[in-house]
Amino acid sequence: MRGARPPAVAGRFYPADPAELARQVAGLLGAVDAGADSPAEAYVVPHAGYRFSGPVAASVYARLGQARRVVLIGPAHFVPLAGCAVPSTEAFATPLGKVPVDVEGCRRLAGTGLAVTDDRPHEPEHSLEVQLPFLQTVLGDGWTVLPVAVGLATVDDVADVLDTATAEPALVLCSTDLSHHLPDPLARQRDRRTAAAVLDLDPTRIAPRDACGRHALAGLLGWARRRSLTPRLLDLRTSADTAGTPDRVVGYGAFALGRAYRR
Structure with a gap:
């Protein structure tokens, strides 16, 4: 294992200044009325710049309970990847500090052949990184992250990764945005x-242009079906x-998947 992965999108997707970042995250969380929701086993959360998707992401993070392990899956946007990849680094850094990587969890996934150890998909990737300042704010210290970049993978591929990664208790987060660059009415219809x-736990109905994290999302739904989890739209x-114009938009969704929910 080697040192910490530096932030790739600080100053672009979220503030690079720690104080400004802390204020922005606190403001986003403070705007959410989470009520008395029970924490769920898994969530779907978007990953655009905070001024765009931050309010939707905050609807997840304002509901989190405590967690000592977080399994974080999301798409590899920039580096071609077959299957899933875990990093070789010991930590992921953000302006708020370093998050320890679950090194043993990464080794277990790689050792079983469910993922490869490859830092290349992780180095430029924002889909996982932008979740970390929210998690650092809500969870504080004393937790680890198991980051999994997902490329071309089947539902069962990703579900098997999640089964193995959650053999020890963990919160699961799936990072994805929804439709991209459609006029607002068409985007809303598709989303x-x-x-x-998602609410039907049916990965077969998620088409390639429906979500940039399609493979991660489909695998999460397959895993949730195995676990008899019930999804809820947040x-x-x-x-x-x-923060955008209606002529060319990106869709954002937030969902909770838990055993306590009833449809």
């Missing part, structure tokens, strides 16, 4: 269909609702 597929918006 409603994707949300319905928030569904587009960038036109937050």
Whole structure:
């Protein structure tokens, strides 16, 4: 194992200044009325710049309980990847400090052949990184992250990764945005269909253009079906609702998947 992965998108997707970042995250969390929701076993959360998807992401993070391990899966946007990849680094750094990587969890996934050890998909990737400042704020110290970059992978591939990664208690987070660069009315229509597929735990209804983290999301749904988890929609918006124009938007969804929910 080697040192810490430095932040790749600080100053672009979220503030690079620690004090400014802390204020922004606190403000996003403070705007959410989470009620008395029980913490779930898994969540789906978006990963765009905070001014765009931060309010939707906060609807997940304002509901988290305590966790000592976080399994974080999301797409590899920049480096071609077959299957899943874990890093060789001992920590992921953000402006708020370093998050220890679950080194043994990474070795277990690589040792069983469910993932490869490869830092290349992780180095430029924002889908996992942007979740960390929220987690650092909510969870404080004393937790580890098991980061899994997902490329071309089957539902069972990802579900098997999650089964192995959660052999010890862990919170599971799946990072994905929804539709991309459609006019707002068309985006909302497509995202409603994707949300319905998530709520039905049906990965076969998530098409390639429905979510940039399609393979990670489909695998999460397969794993949730194995675990008899029940999904619930927390928030569904587009960038036109937050900081963008309606002519070309990105869709954002937040979902909880837990055993305590009833449809």
